Amino acid sequence: MRAAEQRCFGAGVSQSELMERASLAVAREVARLGAGQPVLVLAGPGNNGGDAYGVARFLRDWGHDVAVASIGRPASGAAAENAAAWHDEVESLEQVSPRPVLVDGLFGTGMSRALDAPVAAQLARLVAAASVSVAIDLPSGIETDTGLDLGAPGGITATVALGALKPAHLLGAGLSKCGHVLLADIGVEAATEWRSIARPRLEAPGPQAHKYGRGLVVVVAGSMAGASRLAARAALHGGAGYVILAAPEPASGAPDAIVHRTIDGRDALAELLADPRIGAVVIGPGLGRDEAAMNRLEVAIGCERDLVIDGDALSLLGKTAAERLGTRKASTLLTPHSGEFARMFEAAGSKIEATLAAAKSSGATVIHKGADTVIASAGGKVVVASAAPSWLSTAGTGDVLAGLVAARHAAGGSADEAVWLHSRAARRAGPAFAADDLIAQIPAAMGECL
Ligand SMILES: NC(=O)C1=CN([C@@H]2O[C@H](COP(=O)(O)OP(=O)(O)OC[C@H]3O[C@@H](n4cnc5c(N)ncnc54)[C@H](O)[C@@H]3O)[C@@H](O)[C@H]2O)[C@@H](O)CC1
């Protein structure tokens, strides 16, 4: 965004012009959401404050009742011009009284340290007392590149993101503290390889489709049979044409469409995984962490089939992940939650940066799960899926995702598809669902994408 702004200036747009566009975009949203109630605009010392003075001016010119309170005064540039163009009173932040509509223009992308405690407390008080609160670009107290909470208030109604979404609109504390995120076009072309997730477009199998062409998925089971069964069922309902559950002991279980194979020992597993028709192998759900589990994992890593690694298998890999996966001849997809991620990779920087670094070092596609799921490929592609339903935080939903990732991959689709379908199935399942109920909703979620 900073580079894009510089290009914009280079193309002859002045900083005042850009700030005017930002102020107008925010003022319009405040006018709509505030519905004519008295407004309090908070203005900080930087360009976010500059935007704020502009918002106050537009609203006053449109006939709204506007008060302004500040900390610091912009010293130079367009922000100082905007502050000077506000001829009415400016109160101090400490002493100002709440109003029904609050505009937070204290700090934006320039937040560089935690808010001072008295500022954070007063901001929280003013937000709590308002019936509508709108943050300019970001809520003050959220770090733009990470979503780290530096003292931001809770309860902001909406955040008007200027020009482009920043990581903080999708990650970490930003997820809950931005409220509704509204994106305002201010005429800045911010190009990036990073995307937020969107509903995928899927196609029904063609007239010549057959079970192997649709995707053959093998789930390698371990000591906890239920988890691998969930993954296998999710693969089936995620569109795979053929699902084999390879278990160390004779097993059965609905649906009958799952093909149960008893595989004991390394050679038998290696022989099964040599089948070139296999579109994806899943290992990890319910695998266990004993020697037998490690043997199975070694065979799976050594096979030349595309591989989804989840759960126990991730923990077994630990810090050796990048080194061991780097030698694979086929694709690898990893589905760690933050605990498993930390066991395998350095968690430095933002979740996006850490996940990208993990993908590059391991050569795998990394699906770093959470309320904010970050999907990064070794080639540098990033997709962020934020605000997954919190009811997903229950046992078995990760096993379902692993099966779904395998099914979509085997069908020639992407990890993003699986993550979107998983989240959508959860919404359809409503509150307090079991992982089994989530699987039942996958076909309907797919139906929304056809
Ligand atoms: N760069 C541009 O041309 C444009 C910027 N825009 C606005 O400018 C914002 C970014 O402006 P700035 O880079 O000036 O940054 P901010 O306005 O977010 O804040 C920077 C100022 O706050 C101080 N500061 C940072 N953290 C602090 C803390 N915890 N306590 C006290 N002071 C603190 C800094 O020293 C600096 O003076 C964007 O979020 C957006 O609102 C828009 O006007 C569009 C155009």
Ligand SMILES: [K+]
């Ligand atoms: K702000």
